[in-house]
Amino acid sequence: MSIRVFAPASMGNVSVGFDVLGGALAPVDGCLLGDFVTISETNGGQGDIVVNTVGKFAHKLPSDPKQNILYDCAVHYHKALRNKGQSAKTIEMVLEKELPVGSGLGSSAASVVAAFYALNEFYDNAFNQRQLLIMMGELEGQISGSVHYDNVAPSYLGGLQLMVEEGETLCSSLPTFDEWYWVVAYSGVKVSTSEAREIMPKQVDLKTALLFGKNLSAFVDACHRRDDELAAKLLVDVIAEPLRGPIIPKFLENKAAMLDMGALASGxxxxxxxxxxVTDNLTKAEQLAQYLNDNYIQNDDGFSHVCKLDNQGARREAKRGTV
Structure with a gap:
């Protein structure tokens, strides 16, 4: 048996929701922006794990398979299986690494989500949705430096997810605006998530904290009331962007250009x-993407896409080379 799983790219924070809001992305041209993991049973000792990596950005990952996050995911999952009294099989996992590392598109989260989803499918859904999401958060935290669900939750569940983490509820799906197009452009320059967190302050002043709370709560309210105009105005980052924006090459001038060209929001x-x-017009979205292609992308690794939110999240896909 061989199972192939896709997990989509995601936007963490979405400006207004630092560490507590995330959305999954689906390019409107039909291409799949994310990572794939294939799992199959192979020969070897019971519970052995073989990991291989292919794909456009495979060369950016450690050459030692045991340093690959997929290996850690499988070890973690097998340990949880054994704690339930179930035995682990000898497996081979292949990661198709199609998302650039350190891109701000939930690259590590997509790999983790695809790995755990594939493992759970392979073992007949031994764990429920909440249990699996907790595992995903734990393994993603090994890379980013702390456990946050704003990438793994949307990549796994799809849509726009608000992190709740209260009682049995880890996250909640927000109503979204189908007319919105999300234009994303990766410049080709790597930014380490853990390093980006290092520049963040340990505390914020009361005025900033109140503004953050007001903006986020009003945005959630606007989503539920279907007020797209207000929701777009609230897509403002008062926590991270004032510090991170100036150190991202060409970000500030290109954000300003997007807004001047008529984007509803940018971040x-x-x-x-x-x-x-963000825009509600496809022609405008294509113009924004072309502008970013010409002015923001800095090397051959960079790209841009016009997207909608991916409401499916992680799912099984056809095997490579099949239709």
């Missing part, structure tokens, strides 16, 4: 350097 996706812009 940093995750820790950057990916920039996003």
């Amino acid at each position: 940093i996706s995750g820790s950057g350097p990916t920039l996003f812009a």
Whole structure:
């Protein structure tokens, strides 16, 4: 048996929701922006794990398979299986690394989500949705330096997810605006999530904290009331962007250009350097993407996409080379 799983790219923070809001991305041209993991049973000792990596950005990952996050995911999952009294099989996992590392598009989260989703499918859904999401958060935290669900939750569940983390509820899906297009552009410059967190202050002043709370709560309210005009105005980052924006090459001038061209909002996706812009017009979205292609992308690794929110999240996909 062989199972292939896709997990989409995601935007953490979405400007207004630092560490507590995230959205999954689906390019409107039909291409799949994210990572794939294939899992199959192979020969070897019971519970052995073989990991291989292919794909456009495979060369950016450690050459030692045991330093690959997929290996850690499988070890973690197998340990949880054994704690339930179930045995682990000898497996081979192949990561198709199609998201750039350190891009602000939830690259590590997509790998983690695809790995755990594939493992759970392979073992007949031994764990429920909440249990699996907790595992995803724990493993993603090994890379980013702390446990946050704003990338793994949307990549796994799809849509726009608000982190709750209260009682049994880890996150909640927000109503979204189907007419919005999300233009994302990765410049090609790597930004380490853990390093980007290092420049963040340990505390914020009362005025900033109150403004953050007001903006986020009003944005959530606007989503539920279907007030797209107000929601767009509230897509403002008062926590991270004032510190991160100036150190991301060409971000500030390109954000200003997006707004001058008529974007409803613009900001940093995750820790950057990916920039996003929002518009409710497809022609305008394509113009914004072309402008970013010409002015923001800095090397051959960079790219831009016109996206909608991916409401499916992680899912099984056809095997490579099949239709």
